Amino acid sequence: MMTNILLFLNKGFETMEFSPFVDICGRARTDYSVDIHVTTAGFTKNVTSSFGVEVKVDRVMADVDVNNYDALAVPGGFAEFGFYEEAYSEPFLQLLRDFDASGKPIASVCVGALPLGKSGVLSGRRGTTYHLRDGYRQKELAAFGVNVVNEPVVVDGNVITSYCPQTAATAGFELLAKVTSPETAATVKAAMGY
Numbered sequence: 001m002m003t004n005i006l007l008f009l010n011k012g013f014e015t016m017e018f019s020p021f022v023d024i025c026g027r028a029r030t031d032y033s034v035d036i037h038v039t040t041a042g043f044t045k046n047v048t049s050s051f052g053v054e055v056k057v058d059r060v061m062a063d064v065d066v067n068n069y070d071a072l073a074v075p076g077g078f079a080e081f082g083f084y085e086e087a088y089s090e091p092f093l094q095l096l097r098d099f100d101a102s103g104k105p106i107a108s109v110c111v112g113a114l115p116l117g118k119s120g121v122l123s124g125r126r127g128t129t130y131h132l133r134d135g136y137r138q139k140e141l142a143a144f145g146v147n148v149v150n151e152p153v154v155v156d157g158n159v160i161t162s163y164c165p166q167t168a169a170t171a172g173f174e175l176l177a178k179v180t181s182p183e184t185a186a187t188v189k190a191a192m193g194y
Contacts, residue, residue, distance in 0.1 A: 118144055
């Protein structure tokens, strides 16, 4: 049975936080015959990253049905490039709530945790987000009622949060472990030199 990961790209997403999910799942599928697929989505068919890389996504928000996916991955992004305009929009916050209500794994990288906080998904739960620059983003996350843990990757139930671009691959491996097995994730991780 195929596992389908929804990789949602809000405007201004960070490319380094997007690509590990594609690479990790692609390696699992291509080299280890894991029946896993990544579907990219955004509010528009073409989504521009923080640094001007345009990605043509598979689905637009209007066509996304949570029932068609087994997990969600959310890269962070930059305010300067409009990330929060879409990440804090009610349709995206509701998508997060719907994935969580279904008990499906959600992985976020860096400030990808902030919409999880704003949506209420992380209220009273453990999580992390961008930790540098005096932890100002962690303070924002805490204001949403999140028990902020200053660690690279924090897993609380079905939700994986991580604290900076460097942690994107680790979040990807954690997500792969949740949707396949820890052994599969360890095999792919070793094959990728981690």
